[in-house]
């Protein structure tokens with residue numbers, strides 16, 4: 183699922199969220215643009231549970247993905263979860279990662295610790311891919327006509343479906359395929375994403391209608407090949423989308439697979455179809471063509487494995503081998519982010535947690551059939567635990583009061599370098615004012631007795647001349663805070679994606695700043711350093727993220743503008 187580039191300092195984890203984060207494989211300086219989610223679903227029981235997520239930049243490699251898949255599988259095994267198969271879509275990286283793990287079209291499984299895990303691709307996605315290719319290219323495929331022991335070939339054409347639609351709609355009242363519409367025949371980009379439209383056009387009723395029109399001479403006999411392809415694809419999709427133990431709607435291929443159902447025979451026929459067919463004019467066979475053979479081999483293998491290992495398993499509901507529950511989870515997360523189709527990493531995590539807590543009960547008008555799965559997770563303790571707060575009371579005051587009020591000023595003032603020191607003085611004034619340490623010696627260190635040039639800005643910020651609510655920080659303090667901030671920004675520019683930021687920066691802070699000006703009060707020196715650190719750390723973390731996010735927003739609007747100009751110039 184794609185997410186928006188955005189940085190956010192997570193106090194609980196002490197990391198800046200928004201960088202590529204592959205957990206045990208480490209974090210890296212690239213910005214995250216995608217959330218990668220792993221979910222487990224039951225084959226027999228209607229269970230589903232998201233179990234892991236990672237943040238990736240657009241360039242996640244197949245090598246890394248294969249490591250992550252292994253990691254997740256290992257964790258499942260360790261937890262006693264029996265994984266019989268993995269499902270993903272036909273994305274290039276997904277397929278390469280599975281290949282690295284040893285799976286192939288003919289051997290669609292991986293071995294991990296001597297356990298076999300079958301790999302298949304999401305069949306609704308494969309159906310869409312097939313339809314999209316068929317829209318563009320005619321299909322040359324074997325027919326059931328042979329002559330002199332030579333198999334005959336026919337050509338299936340999308341234009342036949344259009345012809346059928348047109349002749350069908352010349353009937354004033356009744357048509358063979360009433361559900362067929364322009365959006366099926368000429369889908370736009372958005373409609374091409376819809377599985378339902380693909381399933382409706384590659385359907386039994388369209389095939390039957392075409393056969394009838396051919397027999398009446400209203401459609402060319404050439405269209406038989408097209409009708410055959412449609413009829414076979416309809417049966418295939420029923421086979422891989424089976425979800426009922428009985429003959430629903432009288433469709434035998436929609437019933438759960440057993441050794442006595444026609445599924446296995448049809449699988450053999452269709453594997454041969456995909457092996458022999460070519461998309462005419464297409465330079466290379468599309469990945470989905472091999473993807474179908476791979477997935478059919480996979481489903482057959484899952485069935486063999488399950489039915490031979492477990493005598494109690496008499497049938498297989500093939501719809502459970504799809505990734506609909508995962509896509510519904512994404513819909514749920516987007517809904518939890520306020521219908522935000524492009525949430526940030528932070529919003530994604532929050533949305534995911536909400537989705538898990540609300541039992542993933544999202545009923546949307548999405549691309550997937552509503553699934554009736556239950557979640558497994560019942561222990562919400564760790565999800566709901568409050569942040570492990572290691573900050574002092576000072577820090578709490580800062581985050582609640584100081585930080586908010588300071589940031590807006592700090593933010594706009596720091597832009598003009600001439601105002602920098604003055605803005606810093608203003609921030610220091612707040613830091614002094616919020617200091618709970620009321621020691622008189624310390625007060626002398628921090629507060630300036632005379633008003634200096636650097637305090638001009640504070641003067642203007644005073645609401646009333648009579649009541650001086652803001653403090654004038656001492657020169658020493660202003661210099662200290664200013665050099666601390668510079669040091670922290672320099673560090674963040676290079677290492678913001680790393681973990682344990684607070685600890686690392688604190689060591690740097692203690693070692694690289696001149697603390698002599700605090701020597702006048704040895705009793706409170708350490709406490710003062712801690713207080714100054716907590717103050718400046720939180721302000722700088724927040725400001726760093728604000729500046730970066732502003733940059734991302736500018737980049738985004740620049741690229742959006744470029745897209746619009748390209749469209750206007752017909753590029």
Ligand SMILES: [Zn+2]
Nearest residue numbers: 621624703706
């Ligand atoms: Zn003191």
